[in-house]
Amino acid sequence: xSSYDFPDARGRFGAYGGVYVAxxxxxxxxxxxxxxxxxxxxxxxxxEYHHELKHFVGRPSPIYHAKRWSEQLGGAQIYFKRExxxxxxAHKVNNTIGQALLARRMGKKRVIAETGAxxxxxxxxxxxxxxxxxxxxxxxSEDVKRQAPNVxxxxxxGATVVPVESGSKTLKDALNEAMRDWVTNIDSTFYILGTAxxxxxxxxxxxxxxxxxxxxxKEQMQDMLGRQPDMVVACVGGGSNAIGIFHPYVDxxxxxxxxxxxxxxxxxxxxxxxxxxxxxxxxxHGFRSYLMQDEDGQIxxxxxxxxxxxxxxxxxxxxxxKDIGRAEYVAINDDEAxxxxxxxxxxxxxxxxxxxxxxxxxxxxxxxTMGKDQIILVNLSGRGDKDINTxxxxxxxxx
Amino acid sequence: xxxxxxxxxxxxxxxxxxxxxxxxxxxxxxGLTVGLMHGLVDGGADIIELGIPxxxxxxxGPVIQRASERALAHKVGLRHVLAMVKTFRETNQHTPxxxxxYLNPVHVLGYEAFAQAAAxxxxxxxxxxxxxxxxxxxxTAALVAAGLDPVFLIAPTTPAERVREIAxxxxxxxxxxxxxxxxxxxxxxxxxxxxxxxxxREHITVPIGVGxxxxxxxTARAISVTADAVVVGSRLVQEVExxxxxxxxxxxxxxxxxxxxxxx
Numbered sequence: 097x098s099s100y101d102f103p104d105a106r107g108r109f110g111a112y113g114g115v116y117v118a119x120x121x122x123x124x125x126x127x128x129x130x131x132x133x134x135x136x137x138x139x140x141x142x143x144e145y146h147h148e149l150k151h152f153v154g155r156p157s158p159i160y161h162a163k164r165w166s167e168q169l170g171g172a173q174i175y176f177k178r179e180x181x182x183x184x185x186a187h188k189v190n191n192t193i194g195q196a197l198l199a200r201r202m203g204k205k206r207v208i209a210e211t212g213a214x215x216x217x218x219x220x221x222x223x224x225x226x227x228x229x230x231x232x233x234x235x236x237s238e239d240v241k242r243q244a245p246n247v248x249x250x251x252x253x254g255a256t257v258v259p260v261e262s263g264s265k266t267l268k269d270a271l272n273e274a275m276r277d278w279v280t281n282i283d284s285t286f287y288i289l290g291t292a293x294x295x296x297x298x299x300x301x302x303x304x305x306x307x308x309x310x311x312x313x314k315e316q317m318q319d320m321l322g323r324q325p326d327m328v329v330a331c332v333g334g335g336s337n338a339i340g341i342f343h344p345y346v347d348x349x350x351x352x353x354x355x356x357x358x359x360x361x362x363x364x365x366x367x368x369x370x371x372x373x374x375x376x377x378x379x380x381h382g383f384r385s386y387l388m389q390d391e392d393g394q395i396x397x398x399x400x401x402x403x404x405x406x407x408x409x410x411x412x413x414x415x416x417x418k419d420i421g422r423a424e425y426v427a428i429n430d431d432e433a434x435x436x437x438x439x440x441x442x443x444x445x446x447x448x449x450x451x452x453x454x455x456x457x458x459x460x461x462x463x464x465t466m467g468k469d470q471i472i473l474v475n476l477s478g479r480g481d482k483d484i485n486t487x488x489x490x491x492x493x494x495x
Numbered sequence: 496x497x498x499x500x501x502x503x504x505x506x507x508x509x510x511x512x513x514x515x516x517x518x519x520x521x522x523x524x525x526g527l528t529v530g531l532m533h534g535l536v537d538g539g540a541d542i543i544e545l546g547i548p549x550x551x552x553x554x555x556g557p558v559i560q561r562a563s564e565r566a567l568a569h570k571v572g573l574r575h576v577l578a579m580v581k582t583f584r585e586t587n588q589h590t591p592x593x594x595x596x597y598l599n600p601v602h603v604l605g606y607e608a609f610a611q612a613a614a615x616x617x618x619x620x621x622x623x624x625x626x627x628x629x630x631x632x633x634x635t636a637a638l639v640a641a642g643l644d645p646v647f648l649i650a651p652t653t654p655a656e657r658v659r660e661i662a663x664x665x666x667x668x669x670x671x672x673x674x675x676x677x678x679x680x681x682x683x684x685x686x687x688x689x690x691x692x693x694x695x696r697e698h699i700t701v702p703i704g705v706g707x708x709x710x711x712x713x714t715a716r717a718i719s720v721t722a723d724a725v726v727v728g729s730r731l732v733q734e735v736e737x738x739x740x741x742x743x744x745x746x747x748x749x750x751x752x753x754x755x756x757x758x759x
Contacts, residue, residue, distance in 0.1 A: 106629065116598060116625045118554040120650035120672060122657065262560055268551060275553045280676040282652060379598045379625065380551060392572030393603035394550040 100346050102416060107296020107383075110419060112412035115295045117382045120279045129297045131202050136304075141197065148193045149308065152226065153183045155190075157309075159316045159473075165443040165460070172466035174459050175325065176446070176476040177313050177341060186449065186478030187309060187337045188219035192288055194305030196223040199286035206230040206281065209288045210274040212239055212267030212333070213404035213451065214246025215478055216290030221255035223288075231255040234273040236266040239403050246482050264397045267333075267407045271381050291334025292411035295382030299411050306340025313473060314344055325473035326466070327352040331454040332372070332425065333404050335411035337477035343413075346422060355414060356458045358400035359427035369398035371410050372418050372425040385412045401430040401486065402450035404478075428454040428461075434490065436460055437480065449478035450486065498591040498619045499644050499667035502541055503702045503723065512719040514539055514755045515704055517595065517728030518735060518747075519546035519562035520579055521571030527740055529582045534744040536590050538751025544622070544726060547576050547596030554624045556679035558729040561736065573600040573609070577616040584617035593620035593646055593667070598634075606634045610641035620644035620667045628660050635664055648672050649699075651691060658698045668702040668724060671695065676707065679729030683708035689721040712757035719758035727754055 102109040115125060135141040149155040158181065162174040179187040192209075199207055207229050211217030217233040224231030233250055237259040240247055250257050263269040271294075278287045292302040310328075317324050328345055330338035332355040342353045360368035368374065371386040378387035380395060388396040388408040400406045417423035428436075433450060436457035440448045448456060452475070459474045466472070480487075488495050496504070506513050516535045520528050528545075535543055548566035552559060573596075580592050594613065601609050601623060613621065621638055623631075628647065635645045644667030649658060652675065661669060673688050674680055692703055705718050706726025715725045731747060738746045 114630050115627065116630055117627065118624050118650070118672075119627055119648040120554075120652055120675060122627050122629075122650070123652040123654060262557075263550060263564075272551050272553045276556070276677045279554065280680065282675050376603075379602050381553070382625070384602075387599070389599065389603065391603070392570075392574070393600035394548075394567065394572065395599075 102413060103296060103300055107300070109412045109416040111377070112385045112415040113296055113299055113383050115382065116379045116384065117295045118279065120282065124282050125295055125297070131198060132297055132301050135198055135201060145194055145197060149190065153189050153193070154181065155308065156312045156316070157181050159313065159320060162444050165439060166463065168443060169460055169463040171464040171468060172326070172470040172472045173468070174463055175471060175473045177309060177473060179309060179337065179475060179477045180446070180448065180452070180479035184219045184222050185481065186215040186219070187306060187340060188216045188290060189222065190308055190340070191290065191302050191305040191336060192216070192219040192223045194301065195286070195288045196227050196229070199229065200227055202286060204284065204286035206285045207288050208232045208234065208274050208277050208285055209290060210234045210267065210270040211290060212270065212406055213402065214239070214243040214250065214482060215404060217255070217257070218246050218249045218253070220288045221250040221253035224255060225253045232277065233257050234260050234270040234277070236260050236264070236270050238265040239267065242486055243403055243482060244485065267403070268395065290336070292336040292339045292413060293334045293381060293383060293409060299383065299413060302336050303339045303343055303413060306336050307343050309337065309340040309475060310342065310344030313341060317473065321471065324348055324351055325471040326350070327354060327472045329354045329356060329455045329459050329472060330475040331356045331405060331451045331477060332410060332414060333358065333369070333407045333451065335414045337475050339411060339413055341475045342417070342423060353417070353423040354458065355423055355425045356454045357425060357427045358402055358405035358454060359429035360399035362429050363427045367399040368427065369400040369406050369408065370427040371408060372414060373427045377415070380409050383412050385409055385415045401433060402454065404449070404451040405454065426458055428457045432457040434487070437487065447480040448476055449480045450483045452477045497642070497644055497667060499542060502591055503668065506541060512722065512758045513541040513704070513724035514751065514758060515542045515544055515724050515726040516540045516731050516751055517544040517546060517726060518731055519548060519559060519566055520576040521548055521566030521569055522562040522732065522735060523565050523740060523743070525569050525571050525575060527743060528579045530744050531735070531747055532583045533587065534748040535751055536587060538748040539755030540590065540751055542591045542593060542724070544593050544595045544728070545576065545580065547573050547594055547600055549597040549600060552597065554677055556677040556729060558679045558732050558736070562732045573604060577612055577618070580618050581616040591619040592617065593622060594618055595622040596624065598623045598626045601634065606637040610637040610643055614641040614643055618643060620646045622646040622648070622670060624648065628664055631664065639666065646670055649695065651675055658695060662698045662700065665701055668704050669699055670726065671703055671705045671722070673705050673707045673709070678707055680708050683714065685714070685717045688718060692721045712753050715754050716757040725758055
């Protein structure tokens with residue numbers, strides 16, 4: 097797969113991606129694209145990025161052998177890439193550092209962000225505090241309710257959290273509102289987009305800032321085991337943690353890449369958030385990709401126990417990887433994810449994020465069908481502290 | 496000559512500027528839209544911009560967002576919008592209708608199928624907010640082949656080289672977005688708009704309409720000094736929102752008449 101080189105100059109990943117935004121944003125996206133091209137070629141930029149990842153985030157994140165769980169499942173050996181150990185508790189900060197450094201290069205003093213589970217909002221508020229920038233985070237009012245601890249975290253870090261009341265009051269509406277802010281404050285403001293989606297160049301630059309996950313993993317697997325995994329599994333909402341770990345593996349033969357979408361109540365019920373499993377290509381939020389939509393092209397409301405996966409679209413590179421058959425995409429339902437959440441707590445002493453629990457559930461599902469000498473690497477993209485209220489609620493417990 | 500071009504030619508000959516009111520199809524309910532369109536014409540509308548409801552109107556302020564939500568509560572989709580235009584055309588063959596909306600409802604129908612259906616319904620032009628020239632090649636070709644005018648936005652942030660590219664693709668008129676912001680915003684700078692329009696005329700040969708943030712007769716008049724057309728959207732949608740279904744047509748007609756009188 098050495099010919100894999102996306103996106104093209106127009107931001108296309110095959111038939112996906114592109115720049116589908118209102119005219120007012122075009123100049124800002126061109127400016128961002130040009131600045132990123134300069135930064136990309138500037139060793140000092142990457143030096144600072146890596147310095148921050150090491151000293152502020154705590155990278156490299158370890159690889160961990162989930163021995164007890166693997167033994168219980170009786171098949172493949174499951175390893176975790178521990179993005180949950182990052183400062184702020186998830187992979188999101190890899191990207192917010194990169195984008196904040198870009199914002200600083202561009203002289204922007206104000207950053208905005210959208211957030212679903214609140215992890216990207218926290219990671220944005222964190223870097224804004226770190227670099228002395230004003231930060232406004234848009235969050236669907238439904239998510240504000242179900243992710244109260246993260247809302248408070250953002251406020252502690254000095255950010256303003258704006259609850260979004262329009263539409264379904266979740267991540268997609270937060271993204272709409274962030275775009276509206278950006279178009280209004282385009283001269284002063286840098287939009288820190290949280291996932292590998294949106295108009296070009298965002299899917300590319302978010303991927304480039306998240307690739308560190310896969311780059312480290314490749315090296316660590318070689319050092320630890322002298323080989324690469326048979327399968328890499330990651331959850332997919334917008335798809336930033338997945339593309340981060342997948343991308344360095346795309347041209348490695350013999351490594352299956354599996355993205356796990358949120359199946360909600362079940363893909364066949366229609367109440368889910370799995371556009372790659374059950375959607376059709378369409379255009380939303382500045383890019384073309386698989387999308388959950390009705391026959392009129394209206395975006396369908398999504399359902400998932402995990403706020404971070406509750407998004408009707410998916411990053412364009414995943415649509416391409418699906419179409420060319422380089423990655424497979426499956427769905428895990430809410431109840432399967434919750435079972436994996438509990439097993440991970442009990443068997444490994446790790447409370448995983450509900451998002452990551454979808455990837456864990458799929459690994460637990462397929463491990464028994466594989467040989468004991470085979471290896472599954474799961475991107476444990478975040479920790480579950482933020483989810484304890486949700487999980488307690490599902491157990492009928494009030495904290 | 497297209498219906499849009501004819502309209503501008505007629506107005507120019509009379510020394511008049513065009514008033515282009517915008518309403519969202521299906522707001523407040525689908526049964527009222529055709530009546531509201533006729534009401535706009537009675538008030539003095541020269542061209543009608545008819546909004547296609549969309550679940551995620553990223554470029555719109557709260558007023559038009561709510562209009563979209565009201566229409567979607569009645570499940571009004573693009574096919575219904577085309578049916579409304581067809582009904583409107585039964586009794587009005589002279590007022591151009593330009594559909595304005597987001598790309599996905601058009602994308603899902605297919606560009607050629609949409610263009611043919613829109614032309615057959617009596618639509619004259621199409622403005623897809625989130626489809627800049629870079630992505631518009633296929634859609635523009637389909638529209639032009641069906642005899643429809645592709646209408647493009649130009650923003651205060653659009654650099655000269657992009658203006659030239661838009662000039663190459665645009666038919667009917669171009670829509671100058673008068674401010675950095677969403678529809679219905681309140682930070683319009685009339686002098687700045689006048690300077691921008693003068694600069695645009697170096698490249699743009701079709702008429703230039705101006706919209707976003709024009710909320711009253713006085714602003715409409717000031718804008719019409721330099722623009723060929725004045726687009727008023729959120730203010731009218733607000734009127735529809737405040738009215739009862741019984742009074743909406745009458746109220747809208749009266750407001751449009753005030754605006755038209757101001758720019759005549």
